[in-house]
Amino acid sequence: MKGRVEQLDGLRGIFSVLVVAHHHNAFRDSIFYNNFFVINSDLFVDFFFVLSGFVIALNYSNRIHTGEDFFQFLKKRFLRLYPLLFYTEILFLIFNVVGDYSSYKNAGNLGWSYYLSTVTDTLTFMGSTPVFGSWIGLNYPAWSISAEMISYIVFGLVLWFLPNLKTVAFMVITALCGAFIISQGEYLLAYDYGFIRGIFCFCLGIFTNQILSKRTFFLSSLEIPFLLILILGMYGVHHYDLNLWKLIFPFYFSVGIIIFCSSKGIVTQLLLTKPFQYLGKISYSIYLNHAIVLILLNVILFRVIKLPQTEPMIGISLFISIVFTIIYSHFTYEWIETRFSKYLKSKL
Numbered sequence: 001m002k003g004r005v006e007q008l009d010g011l012r013g014i015f016s017v018l019v020v021a022h023h024h025n026a027f028r029d030s031i032f033y034n035n036f037f038v039i040n041s042d043l044f045v046d047f048f049f050v051l052s053g054f055v056i057a058l059n060y061s062n063r064i065h066t067g068e069d070f071f072q073f074l075k076k077r078f079l080r081l082y083p084l085l086f087y088t089e090i091l092f093l094i095f096n097v098v099g100d101y102s103s104y105k106n107a108g109n110l111g112w113s114y115y116l117s118t119v120t121d122t123l124t125f126m127g128s129t130p131v132f133g134s135w136i137g138l139n140y141p142a143w144s145i146s147a148e149m150i151s152y153i154v155f156g157l158v159l160w161f162l163p164n165l166k167t168v169a170f171m172v173i174t175a176l177c178g179a180f181i182i183s184q185g186e187y188l189l190a191y192d193y194g195f196i197r198g199i200f201c202f203c204l205g206i207f208t209n210q211i212l213s214k215r216t217f218f219l220s221s222l223e224i225p226f227l228l229i230l231i232l233g234m235y236g237v238h239h240y241d242l243n244l245w246k247l248i249f250p251f252y253f254s255v256g257i258i259i260f261c262s263s264k265g266i267v268t269q270l271l272l273t274k275p276f277q278y279l280g281k282i283s284y285s286i287y288l289n290h291a292i293v294l295i296l297l298n299v300i301l302f303r304v305i306k307l308p309q310t311e312p313m314i315g316i317s318l319f320i321s322i323v324f325t326i327i328y329s330h331f332t333y334e335w336i337e338t339r340f341s342k343y344l345k346s347k348l
Contacts, residue, residue: 006280007260008051010271013279013286015044020290020322023141026298030314036238037231042188043249045144046201048287050253052148053205056155061209064159075348077152083340084332085145088288089122092138095292125149128194136191139291143190147198154199155206167210174203178247187246201250208254212261219258220265226256227267285329285337293325 022041025033033039064070093115100110114135121132122139128146137143158169177200181187189197230252237245260268270276279286297320307313 004055005261006277007263007268007271008054008257009280009283010273010276011256011260011280012048012051012283013276013281014271015041015047016283016286017279017322017326018044019141019287020294020325021318023291024294024318024321026294027309027314027317030311032311032315032318036235040234040238040246043234043246045141046197046250047253047256048144049147049151049198049201050205050208050250051257053151053155053202054208054254054257055205056152056202057206057209058213060155061159061206064156065163067160070156070160073156074152077149079341079344079348081145081149083344084285084288084336085142086123087332087336087340088139088292089119089137089142092292093119095296096138122146127191128189128198130192134192139288141287141291143194144198145288147195148202150195151199151202155202170203170206174200174207177203181247182244185244187244201253204250204254205257208257212258217258217262219262220268222259223263223265223267226259230256279326282326282329282333285332286325289329289332290321290325293328294321297321297324 018038018041021032021038024038027033060073064073096110096115115138117133118135118137121127121135122137122142122145124132125146126132127135127137127143128150154173158166158173162169177196180193180196181189181200184193187197233249233252236242260271298317301307301313301317301320302309
């Protein structure tokens with residue numbers, strides 16, 4: 001299998017947009033948020049973790065043997081993640097400080113102590129751990145980038161120190177993470193122990209790669225059933241308030257990766273079209289940019305212009321937010337993710 005599976009990029013692009021809809025939650029009573037699908041679209045963050053484990057294992061399982069290999073791997077991953085993470089966090093900090101002196105601020109002055117703590121938490125990749133406290137970061141989706149980086153470290157260390165026992169090691173790590181989540185009685189860990197959730201999903205992605213590296217499947221007929229069962233599952237955990245049952249979804253996303261890697265069906269062909277491929281390409285920017293776009297647009301539309309908070313206007317707000325996030329992400333992808341990352345690589 002080649003190092004990149006394009007249809008999975010398209011799926012990641014769609015799911016990144018659905019996460020935008022999930023965080024358009026300032027209007028919790030609106031039908032555009034208060035429905036089982038959007039409320040539970042934060043589960044697609046777990047798809048990102050599983051997909052990341054799959055892609056990293058696909059590309060690096062046989063490339064980390066020494067300390068130098070390990071640090072080169074981390075360097076590449078750092079240069080991939082950090083420029084946009086740093087840019088979005090500093091931008092959030094600037095807007096929060098300016099907002100403290102604005103009549104449109106959402107809370108009292110949070111103060112520099114709070115800002116220093118949350119920014120340090122995020123920029124040291126500790127935002128999914130309790131190391132510096134369980135802060136809700138300024139750019140609140142950024143906790144998952146911490147979990148992502150920690151997963152890379154765990155992956156690299158296992159391959160470096162336990163190359164002959166890596167499968168057993170990843171199985172033990174997965175079991176321990178699952179047991180910890182169950183012991184907490186809460187699946188959607190984020191700012192406190194979100195790295196446990198991230199590692200759990202990441203390891204499932206590693207096992208998914210192992211399965212696909214050993215067997216070839218032809219599963220085109222399972223594309224649409226997979227999506228229908230996914231939606232039914234989201235309805236079930238929401239309707240019956242089955243929080244810990246959400247632990248099933250990473251396994252199901254793993255199955256989905258196997259299906260779409262082994263399919264040439266109509267959904268796969270749609271995911272391979274240019275619009276969805278482009279969404280996949282800029283999905284990291286969409287993910288880290290969308291919170292500030294949502295906040296600014298809602299302030300402008302409903303607090304500055306004072307539009308009525310009717311269902312049609314909330315729907316329009318969501319549509320505009322998604323469009324603006326995609327447009328803005330085009331530029332951050334080109335200038336921050338691509339050009340600035342290349343600049344840093346040339347210097348480092």
